Amino acid sequence: MLNKQPIGIFDSGYGGLTVFRSIADQLPGYDYIYLGDNARAPYGNRSFKTIHEYTWECVQLLFEMGCPLVILACNTASSKALRTIQQQDLKNEDPSKRVLGVIRPTAEVIGNYTQTKQIGVLGTKGTVQSESYLIEINNFFPDVKVHQQACPLWVPLIENGESNQPGADYFVKKYLDQVLAQSDQIDTILLACTHYPLLQEKISAYLPAHIKVVPQGDIVAKSLKDYLERHPEMEHKFTRGGTQQFFTTSDDTADFDHHASIFFGEQVRSKYIPLK
Numbered sequence: 001m002l003n004k005q006p007i008g009i010f011d012s013g014y015g016g017l018t019v020f021r022s023i024a025d026q027l028p029g030y031d032y033i034y035l036g037d038n039a040r041a042p043y044g045n046r047s048f049k050t051i052h053e054y055t056w057e058c059v060q061l062l063f064e065m066g067c068p069l070v071i072l073a074c075n076t077a078s079s080k081a082l083r084t085i086q087q088q089d090l091k092n093e094d095p096s097k098r099v100l101g102v103i104r105p106t107a108e109v110i111g112n113y114t115q116t117k118q119i120g121v122l123g124t125k126g127t128v129q130s131e132s133y134l135i136e137i138n139n140f141f142p143d144v145k146v147h148q149q150a151c152p153l154w155v156p157l158i159e160n161g162e163s164n165q166p167g168a169d170y171f172v173k174k175y176l177d178q179v180l181a182q183s184d185q186i187d188t189i190l191l192a193c194t195h196y197p198l199l200q201e202k203i204s205a206y207l208p209a210h211i212k213v214v215p216q217g218d219i220v221a222k223s224l225k226d227y228l229e230r231h232p233e234m235e236h237k238f239t240r241g242g243t244q245q246f247f248t249t250s251d252d253t254a255d256f257d258h259h260a261s262i263f264f265g266e267q268v269r270s271k272y273i274p275l276k
């Protein structure tokens with residue numbers, strides 16, 4: 001495996017596959033390894049310390065599999081672990097490697113979607129509590145007001161295959177009502193959790209027609225493309241075999257493959273990678 005230098009993509013479980021879908025579409029040809037920490041997912045309600053510890057452990061597994069660069073395709077991990085990994089772990093352990101997240105690339109452009117300068121940001125409890133989106137969007141668009149809303153029941157609904165069922169409607173409407181109650185000027189809703197694109201149809205159905213719903217997969221993929229153009233020294237490291245490998249920390253790979261195929265939009269065949 002080490003004769004390959006793939007791009008590593010990490011998520012707590014399946015959600016990052018919505019981001020990987022966009023990356024694979026926009027940047028075909030590279031070798032990729034996706035790793036989902038399904039044995040310990042979801043991360044959404046966990047502490048900073050635990051999310052950092054789990055994320056760094058998985059990033060190191062991807063490094064060991066030959067990835068010079070890892071994308072944290074998970075908002076919760078990006079908001080709670082990325083800074084420590086970039087500022088401490090990489091410096092101490094392996095300065096030649098890079099780890100990028102999904103929050104900054106999204107924050108860099110999301111202000112361009114709103115006319116009213118009022119955005120609703122929907123995420124896990126962890127992402128919302130970290131205030132990462134508030135801080136980052138404010139850096140790039142100081143005149144944009146961000147209204148955050150945690151939607152803690154959406155990930156379990158999606159993971160249990162309930163996203164298209166009528167029972168999901170109650171919780172979709174509940175959190176949308178809560179974010180819209182914060183301001184009647186919101187014209188853009190950012191899906192700041194990798195799972196939420198699977199609920200996008202229902203989300204759009206419960207919102208007034210003038211409100212745009214923005215998933216982040218294509219934004220992150222475009223940003224990665226730009227990053228590789230600006231960093232040829234990194235881009236030249238990657239091998240271009242066009243392979244996609246999927247690993248999960250759960251020993252139930254059949255279950256992973258079933259769910260992952262829905263998130264990725266094509267058949268996925270995974271391998272089990274035990275945690276140390």
Ligand code: DGL
Nearest residue numbers: 012042043044075076194
């Ligand atoms: N992938 C996570 C995110 O984007 C959601 C799932 C989890 O809570 O682990 O925030």
